[in-house]
Amino acid sequence: MRRKLSRRRGEKERVMRLLRFEFDLWERGLSVVAGCDEAGRGALAGPLVAAAVVLDRDVFIEGIDDSKKLSPAARERVAVTIEEGAMCWATAFVGPEEIDEHGIQVANLSALAQAVENLTLRPDYVLSDGFPVRGGVPGRAIIKGDSISLTIAAASIIAKVHRDRYMRLMDLEHQEYGFSQHKGYGTADHLEALARVGPSPIHRVSFAPVGGLS
Numbered sequence: 001m002r003r004k005l006s007r008r009r010g011e012k013e014r015v016m017r018l019l020r021f022e023f024d025l026w027e028r029g030l031s032v033v034a035g036c037d038e039a040g041r042g043a044l045a046g047p048l049v050a051a052a053v054v055l056d057r058d059v060f061i062e063g064i065d066d067s068k069k070l071s072p073a074a075r076e077r078v079a080v081t082i083e084e085g086a087m088c089w090a091t092a093f094v095g096p097e098e099i100d101e102h103g104i105q106v107a108n109l110s111a112l113a114q115a116v117e118n119l120t121l122r123p124d125y126v127l128s129d130g131f132p133v134r135g136g137v138p139g140r141a142i143i144k145g146d147s148i149s150l151t152i153a154a155a156s157i158i159a160k161v162h163r164d165r166y167m168r169l170m171d172l173e174h175q176e177y178g179f180s181q182h183k184g185y186g187t188a189d190h191l192e193a194l195a196r197v198g199p200s201p202i203h204r205v206s207f208a209p210v211g212g213l214s
Helices: 002-017 020-027 072-085 096-102 104-117 150-173 188-197
Strands: 033-039 048-054 088-094 125-129 139-142
Touching (some): 020 125, 033 150, 048 104, 072 150, 088 150, 096 104
16 A cells, blocks of 8 residues: 555556646636647657647546557546546548648648637637647647656657557558557558558558658
8 A cells, every 4th residue: 555655646647747737827827728739749640630739627536647658458448538537639630642742741730720729719729739729719839748748748649559559540541550559650661561562542652762652
């Protein structure tokens, strides 16, 4: 019991450290603070998925961290607690066609803005990872924000989990690529499948080495 209490106390202290940006905004009267992040920027196939999350300052959600630091099972588990405990959350998907047409940077900014727009509450302020969110809401882009802001970390988890779920579904339709394993990223197995059978309809043909195979 003492170990359990000590672990929970340590987790609360970690969470409080990750809320320094949010507490500053809450103390300024900005009660609806959204965190925003994306997943899939560097993949060769599949959509770019952005998520926006508004956390309730009075609800403690254990386990939130940069999605890259969590195992797939931990991400799935924490995503459920975020979705149940957050004030609101939303996602936005940008498909490979739009990425190919407009470029990854435009697609990235579009996805972030759409995720914020899809929230049921209009944020007073938006914290985002790396890139500012357009759309008329005040905000701040934080380098490596998914490691130092709890709301951005929560958004990184939601974006990653929803994209991974989508890619597992795509694996059922395009079984020769192994999307369930690599989620569209350029692993050796994925590149071998591309060289063997060519790109699928969900590959980004503007990305090397996909374009040279289409």
